[in-house]
């Protein structure tokens with residue numbers, strides 16, 4: 001590679017959207033964790049903030065001082081560890097999380113920073129949030145979810161015919177729930193759930209989303225063995241090109257309204273324009289259970305304990321079951 005070409009690529013990588021008519025998705029290499037910067041029309045969203053303050057350097061490097069929407073997919077430290085620093089150092093207009101409190105000091109620090117920042121807190125209800133001319137559809141966790149991973153809030157980002165799906169650390173029970181009750185469409189880009197763990201990818205999930213690109217946000221030599229070779233090969237077998245932040249560094253997608261997009265990475269040249277058109281009609285979802293125990297069919301209403309899977313347990317016990325049909329009588 002010539003020096004001038006190398007400089008050109010670096011400039012493209014560091015630059016913002018090529019034009020205001022594009023959507024930029026920046027899967028930031030934050031080691032073992034997640035952080036995605038989404039920009040369109042001068043507006044910025046941050047989905048997860050990695051485990052440390054590293055993300056603030058990245059945001060500053062892009063010349064940003066305002067985050068229009070910050071989202072915590074769930075409250076584990078590898079997703080919100082850097083959030084309190086972001087809330088302290090940047091203007092954050094809206095803050096949305098999965099609505100599932102956690103017991104850690106990191107969570108307490110984050111929620112205190114939200115309160116001190118003046119950001120308006122948004123509950124993870126089914127809603128669509130505008131970001132420039134893109135829209136972010138919030139995919140709520142299953143009602144009554146108590147487990148952080150399976151209580152991740154999902155986001156479907158749409159910009160014209162371009163779509164991408166971000167799903168935090170969802171595991172199979174939550175992905176299964178969304179396939180059943182939500183309208184999960186085919187998308188161009190998927191952020192693979194749960195850092196490419198075996199329990200964040202299923203054949204049905206791959207088949208429904210059928211992306212051209214799958215991005216795995218993962219730290220090099222992490223202690224969890226992420227990503228699993230099986231998950232990677234499932235995406236590849238469906239025709240997706242897999243990017244990994246541990247090998248590729250940050251991965252940046254510039255998308256156009258017609259659904260075409262370009263991928264660049266920190267360590268490799270741009271892959272050129274990728275076209276993906278002609279979506280099959282999206283499968284009709286089953287009716288999603290309405291929020292609130294009164295409005296949905298419950299196999300059991302827990303008046304004294306709390307719902308856990310299909311049964312009720314004492315409030316002092318930790319629920320280890322995936323979300324089921326039991327409901328809490330009170331929040």
Ligand SMILES: [Zn+2]
Nearest residue numbers: 033076078169
């Ligand atoms: Zn995680």
